[in-house]
Amino acid sequence: MSNIAIVGATGAVGQEFLKILAERNFPINELRLLATKRSAGKEISWQGQNLEVQETTHESFKGIDIALFAGGSGSTEYAHSAVKSGAVVIDNSSAFRLDPEVPLVVPEVNPEDVLWHKGIIANPNCSTIIMAVALKPIYDLAGIRRVVVSTYQAVSGAGREGIEELETQVKAWSRGEELTANVFPYQIAFNLIPRIDVFQDGDYTKEEWKMVLETQKIFHAPSMAITATTVRVPVFRSHSESINVETERLVSVAEIREALGKAAGVIVDDDPSNDRYPMPWLSSDKDEVYVGRIRKDFSIVQGFNLWVAGDQIRKGAATNAVQIAELLL
């Protein structure tokens, strides 16, 4: 039985941590809910208990075994304090992901990396996790030379505020009112925004670089060639991805489909004759990554196209972190 802290307990990912810990019967002795001062004192009911949210401080982690950080600026401020108190930190922010001293783990891909942690284990970017789960069986089967990915990312990637902004804009539109944008740089209702996070080198966004560099780190494959275009779409909480893969070795579509069908964390939803394919509407609130539209890419010798959808808050964030915590036990 462990003592668990959730940092950022009142946000979209924090709330999902509570649900997932309960669903998976995670063996918990004490559950400590931490958040910013603004949320301190709030009561949250969990498994028949009323838990009071406390303000996160450097002293918040005494006696804690595992601290789940939901993400955001709290990570850089308090993660080291948690480690000093003896906790293992599983961090959903981007702060430590590319640190060579910190393992970056998707349990279906590189569970062995939890073993060498020095107090912090990083949870990858949401789009990266969803792609990595779908790529892993292909990587094991045929190797991966190059990936061209275009994402269709839900507003939940911007947290509770992102979800509320889409709701507010759509309701305003339904009443014939003007739309205002606060969380996203432009209207997201009935629109697409091809910019997630800040612009960096080569006019790529940070989100696009995350998909490249984090995937290479998770697979221990620095020469896996990846190029990404990341786009926000007016969908609530599942991310979708159009993934083009060039493999190292020639395999058939049937072999790819079989490998995906046997893979942990993957549901193959691919039946054109019955109009079945992954959709964000159906993959929301699920832990698995849905893979479909699996087909040979006739434009190269060893290419395949996939269409993937996975819940951004669950497998893209909270579920993956709780799975890492389970590996630690």
Next chain:
Amino acid sequence: MSNIAIVGATGAVGQEFLKILAERNFPINELRLLATKRSAGKEISWQGQNLEVQETTHESFKGIDIALFAGGSGSTEYAHSAVKSGAVVIDNSSAFRLDPEVPLVVPEVNPEDVLWHKGIIANPNCSTIIMAVALKPIYDLAGIRRVVVSTYQAVSGAGREGIEELETQVKAWSRGEELTANVFPYQIAFNLIPRIDVFQDGDYTKEEWKMVLETQKIFHAPSMAITATTVRVPVFRSHSESINVETERLVSVAEIREALGKAAGVIVDDDPSNDRYPMPWLSSDKDEVYVGRIRKDFSIVQGFNLWVAGDQIRKGAATNAVQIAELLL
């Protein structure tokens, strides 16, 4: 001064034909509006005249110089009658596009192909037109070896009914009511549907094959390697596309950007420092194809990524057809 017929005058593309002919001061003697029996008798006001919609029959085309077919099943039924009556047909359906006897024309790419028509000129698929306009300057500059494209297609691609379905679903959602799907196979509000048109060879959809085969025909480049994934998104009327291009010859991003900046029909909207990039919200009701997020693809030697948006009803359909008519004059 020409006599012009519009077949399918009451649909989304038909109505746009009326707007565009007026905007461009197309030299018209008589404008004849044709539609199904259901719409016959309806009055449409255009340029100060009240025009009565007539039912399309095999005798509808007497005296007509150019017949603009908005698309749908009317094309296969009446196009040959129009040609027999002496009209040139510009057809927005997919019926004749791959017919070797029929030119398939994007005026910015292959205007010379109108010269060899035998009565019918085909207007390409909407996603294909938008991609072709963006690819043309790159093709001329550096050649194109391979294209990997993922689309983000508006509901207007399913006509007026598609637009109404998204409106109806979103308004029902805003009132807390159940959503029903009639035009699209599943809910499109807050969802993505990775299947447009029917499934065909290799588990590709017809829409995906259109993007491959029509593009090769327009560019007279049967060996241009293209793979496509086409996806419906909850956006009203502009299609967007994430395009990855591998060129034949090595050129710089600056050269690509310069070529696009000088190209007919293209607006380069690409300024990361000012958060500028194409979005469907801004490219709707415009004739040009917006191109941005232009960047080197570091995963291959001669690769580039682009993000493109263009109005599906205008450049993707009606504007392109009227431009073909202008070439004929």
